[in-house]
């Protein structure tokens with residue numbers, strides 16, 4: 001449905017996006033995951049015609065959109081990272097204002113506002129001014145505003161940054177519901193891998209302007225099919241044990257976090273006895289040894305050597 005084809009965007013010295021290819025099919029929730037500065041905002045600005053690429057093409061239904069940004073703007077609904085609302089106007093007045101920008105008016109606009117308010121769960125607060133809303137409610141209204149013109153695809157730029165966990169859950173559920181009940185196609189960017197893991201059918205992972213992996217969750221996790229993530233717990237660690245682990249060729253990644261050490265190791269039936277042996281040799285009393293489910297965070301760590309939120 002919507003594609004980026006060999007997109008590059010340069011800002012003077014910085015190549016924010018490098019030769020990126022991406023496609024979104026109708027009815028999917030696609031995740032775009034990457035740490036701060038990876039190039040996500042640049043990629044979605046290009047995808048929604050807000051930014052011109054240095055080279056490459058954006059296609060909707062196989063038609064190039066580069067020369068036709070206005071029609072692309074009708075197709076996408078953009079939920080920006082920053083909240084773009086008038087604080088002194090009510091929810092309904094904000095919607096009227098933004099609806100008119102999309103040339104909606106009269107009964108059509110009124111009906112659309114009621115429909116969208118219902119979908120974002122703000123019907124009973126429609127007359128209240130936005131200043132009195134919680135961060136989560138403002139975020140929901142921000143999403144609603146982007147849906148007024150019935151876009152084919154909703155592009156969301158980190159819509160849960162800076163809100164409490166309850167509002168975050170509500171937003172994630174709203175996105176799921178829109179997709180299920182209205183077959184809304186969604187591109188969801190985030191640096192929270194658990195959100196992307198929960199919501200998305202397919203995932204693109206970016207780092208430093210490059211796409212470093214893409215596919216379904218299972219396909220991406222297959223990257224680590226020959227490895228296990230193991231968590232070790234103890235009351236104390238010592239230098240000797242840490243050095244033993246670091247020097248072991250079977251251990252590919254290691255993160256020490258207080259009482260826990262998380263290791264990415266080659267799959268090997270004897271790994272537990274080897275770890276027990278290393279601990280004994282260094283006089284470390286292990287309290288727990290667990291094999292963890294592979295997460296997208298593990299894949300990111302494996303591909304880049306860094307954690308997503310470093």
Ligand SMILES: Nc1ncnc2c1ncn2[C@@H]1O[C@H](COP(=O)(O)OP(=O)(O)OP(=O)(O)O)[C@@H](O)[C@H]1O
Nearest residue numbers: 011014015016034035036037038039040041042043
């Ligand atoms: N207008 C600009 N001028 C110069 N450099 C820019 C501009 N916008 C972005 N960049 C640079 O391009 C790179 C990618 O930035 P981008 O905002 O696309 O990343 P991001 O993954 O969306 O990160 P964040 O989550 O912080 O928004 C960064 O190195 C950033 O500093």
